[in-house]
Amino acid sequence: MDKFIKLRSSAIPLSIENVDTDQIIPARFLKATSRxxxxxxxxxxxxxxxxxxxxxxxxxxxxxxxGSILVAGDNFGCGSSREHAxxxxxxxxxxxxxxxxxxxxxxxxxxxxxxxxxxxxPAFLEELFTEIKKDANTPIEVDLEAQKITIIANGSSSxxxxxxxxxxxxxxxxxxxxxxxSNTAVIEEFEKExx
Amino acid sequence: MKKTLFDKVxxxxxxxxxxxxxxxxxxxxxxxxxxxSPQAFGELEQRGIPVFRPDQIVATAxxxxxxxNQHLPVKDxxxxxxxxxxxxxxxxxxxxxxxxxxxxxxxxxxxxxxxGITQPGMTMVxxxxxxxxxxxxxxxxxxxxxxQVAQVFASQCLLLQKPKSLRVTVxxxxxAGVLPKDVILYVIAKLGTNAGTGYFCEYxxxxxEEMSMEGRMxxxxxxxxxxxxxxMIAPDETTFExxxxxxxxxxxxxxxxxxxxxKTLPTDDGATFDKEYHFDAEDIEPMITYGTNPxxxxxxxxxxxxxxxxxxxxxLAYMNFEKGQSLIDQKINYVFIGSCTNSRIEDFRVAxxxxxxxxxxxxxxxxFVPGSQQVAQQIVKEGLKEVFEExxxxxxQPGCSACLAMNDDKIPEGEYCVSTSNRNFEGRQGQGxxxxxxxxxxxxxxxxxGKIIDITKQLN
Numbered sequence: 244m245d246k247f248i249k250l251r252s253s254a255i256p257l258s259i260e261n262v263d264t265d266q267i268i269p270a271r272f273l274k275a276t277s278r279x280x281x282x283x284x285x286x287x288x289x290x291x292x293x294x295x296x297x298x299x300x301x302x303x304x305x306x307x308x309x310g311s312i313l314v315a316g317d318n319f320g321c322g323s324s325r326e327h328a329x330x331x332x333x334x335x336x337x338x339x340x341x342x343x344x345x346x347x348x349x350x351x352x353x354x355x356x357x358x359x360x361x362x363x364x365p366a367f368l369e370e371l372f373t374e375i376k377k378d379a380n381t382p383i384e385v386d387l388e389a390q391k392i393t394i395i396a397n398g399s400s401s402x403x404x405x406x407x408x409x410x411x412x413x414x415x416x417x418x419x420x421x422x423x424x425s426n427t428a429v430i431e432e433f434e435k436e437x438x
Numbered sequence: 439m440k441k442t443l444f445d446k447v448x449x450x451x452x453x454x455x456x457x458x459x460x461x462x463x464x465x466x467x468x469x470x471x472x473x474x475s476p477q478a479f480g481e482l483e484q485r486g487i488p489v490f491r492p493d494q495i496v497a498t499a500x501x502x503x504x505x506x507n508q509h510l511p512v513k514d515x516x517x518x519x520x521x522x523x524x525x526x527x528x529x530x531x532x533x534x535x536x537x538x539x540x541x542x543x544x545x546x547x548x549x550x551x552x553x554g555i556t557q558p559g560m561t562m563v564x565x566x567x568x569x570x571x572x573x574x575x576x577x578x579x580x581x582x583x584x585x586q587v588a589q590v591f592a593s594q595c596l597l598l599q600k601p602k603s604l605r606v607t608v609x610x611x612x613x614a615g616v617l618p619k620d621v622i623l624y625v626i627a628k629l630g631t632n633a634g635t636g637y638f639c640e641y642x643x644x645x646x647e648e649m650s651m652e653g654r655m656x657x658x659x660x661x662x663x664x665x666x667x668x669x670m671i672a673p674d675e676t677t678f679e680x681x682x683x684x685x686x687x688x689x690x691x692x693x694x695x696x697x698x699x700x701k702t703l704p705t706d707d708g709a710t711f712d713k714e715y716h717f718d719a720e721d722i723e724p725m726i727t728y729g730t731n732p733x734x735x736x737x738x739x740x741x742x743x744x745x746x747x748x749x750x751x752x753x754l755a756y757m758n759f760e761k762g763q764s765l766i767d768q769k770i771n772y773v774f775i776g777s778c779t780n781s782r783i784e785d786f787r788v789a790x791x792x793x794x795x796x797x798x799x800x801x802x803x804x805x806f807v808p809g810s811q812q813v814a815q816q817i818v819k820e821g822l823k824e825v826f827e828e829x830x831x832x833x834x835q836p837g838c839s840a841c842l843a844m845n846d847d848k849i850p851e852g853e854y855c856v857s858t859s860n861r862n863f864e865g866r867q868g869q870g871x872x873x874x875x876x877x878x879x880x881x882x883x884x885x886x887x888g889k890i891i892d893i894t895k896q897l898n
Contacts, residue, residue: 260749261631261731265863270842274502274516276476276523288865293851316749318632321665321731322863323842324567325474326583347635347667348567352583406599408459418585423593424487426454426462430595433453433464 245357246416250338251384251395253310256375257302262315263322264349268331270323281327282334307379311338314371318342320349329356339385341392343368354409355418361385361392367401370394387413440709442603443672444638447578447703451561453595460597466560467494468590469546470533472524473501473844474565478588479527489531491594496555497528497535500545501566502844505807505834508538517845542685544810544836547571547778551655552812554684558673558700563590568778568860569668570661574654575681576673576703578638581662601667602712604637605705608645610719615897617788618653619780619858619877621645622660623725627735629715634666637713640705641671645719651680652784659779660860663732672704724893726765727862727875729753734862738765738880739892756864757872758852765874765890772855773804773885774867776834777841780858780878781809783816789882790822798830799888805847806831807839831885843868856884 272284289301297304313332319342320328329352332340337358343365345353353360363371374381374394382395387410393400405413412418423430441449453462475497482489489495502517512518521538528535536542542549547568550556558576563569565587572579582596589596606625639661646654654671661669678697681687688696723737730753736742742754744761754761775781775789786808798804806826808814814836817823823833840847841859843866849855851870858881859866862873876884883893 258748259752263731263861263863265842265861265866269865269869270501270844273473273844274514274520276520277480278477288869293869318635318665321631322567322861324565324569324581324583326477326565326585329583344632344635346632346665348581348583352585355583355585406460408456408597419589419597420481420485420487420585420592423462423589423595423597426595427490427593429454430462430464430593434594 244416244418247338247357247359247387247413249386249388250311251382252312253380254312254314254375254383255302255308255310256372257313257315258372260316261318261321264320264325264328265322267320267328268325273325273327278330280334281331282336285331285335311336312341312383312385313337314341314375316342317344317365319345321346324348326352329353329358333358341368341371354413357413359385359387359413361403363392363401363403370399440706442705442709442711443576443640443670443703444578444603447559447561448600460599462595463561463598464595465563465590467496467555467562469550469562469564470495470497470587471501471546471566472499472520474584475527475587476520476523477584478591481588482591487592489591492532494594495533496550497524497533498543498546498549499524499538501838501842503538503837504845505837505839505847508835541811544812545778545781545838547659548781548809548813552684552810554681554687557681557687558677559703563596567662568659571655571659571778573658573661573668573670574651575677576670576700578668578670580668601638602636604634604639604666604713605711606639606641606715607643608717608719609643610645612645612719612722615724615879615893616722617877617879618649618656620722620725622657623727623735623875624722625717626660626664626732627725628717629664631663631731631733632665634661634664637666639666639669641669646671647674650784651676652782655782656779660732663860673700724877724880726880726890728757728759728765730756730862730864732860732862732875739894766892768854768890770854770856770884770889771801771803772849772853773802773881774840774855774857774859775878775881776805776807776809776839777859778809779860781807781813783813785858785878786817786822788878790825792879792882793829793886794825796829796886798885801888802885804831804885805834805840807834808836810836840867842866856881856890
């Protein structure tokens with residue numbers, strides 16, 4: 244897994260609430276057997292018309308916006324457990340998703356793929372949208388060590404929560420499999436005691 | 439200390455607590471299917487890790503399977519490849535697979551309970567968010583991502599923070615024609631799609647106590663639609679009676695011992711929850727959704743709300759509905775009865791009971807898709823198939839089908855579908871499709887009338 248320590252980037256604003264995983268990656272693209280290439284179809288039905296031409300009204304097709312931070316509306320990632328959603332976001336090049344609320348499974352899937360979900364207050368989210376609208380290139384800094392997100396232009400910042408174990412994993416690029424397998428003896432002991 | 443049902447089952451499965459961190463939770467049963475498992479098998483292979491407890495894994499093919507001509511090779515090359523991968527991976531790792539055409543094949547959340555794989559007091563996971571279904575048995579069951587599927591393959595455990603607890607209590611007498619689906623759509627409409635995020639939900643009250651196991655599964659199935667990772671209902675005689683005698687259920691003395699343990703699981707009197715909600719059964723009526731998330735639901739007799747909010751308006755624009763509009767008499771060309779929410783025998787009994795002696799509306803294309811081979815056989819055995827055929831409906835073969843439209847069962851662009859499934863997201867049933875969630879009764883009535891009708895008039 245990629246390490247994540249600190250990032251400074253401009254952001255893409257997706258000011259839609261309840262973005263579900265079917266929008267992030269529609270089910271018809273879940274037929275693959277590898278983790279690669281999902282970025283191409285990220286937000287497929289919003290990014291493209293049915294005939295395959297880009298929908299110029301969709302924010303990701305607006306050339307003024309770029310960057311590896313996605314700023315999204317409330318309740319991001321609700322719906323199915325498909326990790327393909329996190330893979331698509333990662334594969335497209337996002338390292339951070341900021342929202343005022345994340346669905347559980349999506350949040351876990353992101354953390355397992357080196358994409359940092361940053362939950363901020365609705366007021367700070369609103370400020371982010373406003374600042375990005377004012378200047379599409381406005382730099383935003385996400386510091387995992389300090390658990391702080393800052394809008395560089397006006398110095399406004401917000402703290403965010405992350406589970407200390409997951410924080411260590413993100414900073415060092417560890418994943419849960421290594422950790423679980425280092426506990427095999429305890430797990431086997433647990434199995435014996437239950438019988 | 440007073441404990442909840444959830445506490446009791448969770449605490450019995452904690453292998454180890456990490457200081458300032460998550461807990462290692464033991465998983466009793468791991469269900470897998472073709473869509474969310476290949477990358478997990480790939481990861482294990484890449485890292486040279488064996489599957490730790492293959493006997494505790496059961497596989498089925500359901501998401502990406504055709505619902506016609508299942509005896510023929512699957513036409514779509516990508517789907518066929520994914521199904522072949524599942525077969526190969528199961529063979530290689532010694533995992534039981536009920537593949538396409540097998541007499542036990544079916545939607546993972548339909549076949550596992552009917553085989554007695556699902557039992558009270560267990561922990562169960564699957565790479566599918568509707569794993570919450572199995573909570574109907576007093577089981578901690580929840581959906582996981584593919585990285586977690588790999589973790590369970592490698593260790594039969596997951597690293598988790600214990601979720602908070604939530605209880606939804608519904609007491610009173612349900613009106614005629616109000617089905618379990620209406621109860622859960624009502625609850626989600628009241629609480630919204632993220633009220634349960636970070637929580638495990640227990641459903642309590644006489645309404646759930648009086649429900650069949652099929653009804654309880656419908657309710658628990660949609661827990662994730664209000665954000666809750668899982669939902670649970672206390673096991674009782676209805677549960678024990680359902681489990682008894684099923685293929686993988688404990689037998690004889692072992693069953694009696696298990697029942698004695700299961701009886702200790704219900705929430706202690708005086709146990710506290712982090713959040714509680716109470717509803718009156720009398721207030722619930724047949725429900726339908728009008729928007730693009732399952733929280734956007736109304737009583738079938740109500741009008742669409744008049745909220746002023748950009749996301750709400752975007753949703754209505756997608757559905758081509760107006761604020762304040764009634765959906766009664768809305769013409770409907772597609773009806774889907776199926777999915778892990780409503781494809782059990784009871785759902786088809788409700789539909790057949792309504793349809794008997796009537797004819798399908800000429801404008802309607804209807805897909806009736808049983809949840810499993812066993813449900814399909816039961817439909818034939820009970821004579822329901824003839825009822826459907828006489829009315830002009832065809833039964834399809836089991837699978838997830840039009841619920842997520844991974845196979846050919848897609849609703850065309852711009853068309854409305856009254857569907858017994860669980861999600862009305864944009865494009866969920868096919869690009870540009872418009873989903874209206876409802877109970878099997880409302881779906882059956884729509885298929886007969888070719889439009890949404892006020893079913894309450896026929897019931898009262």
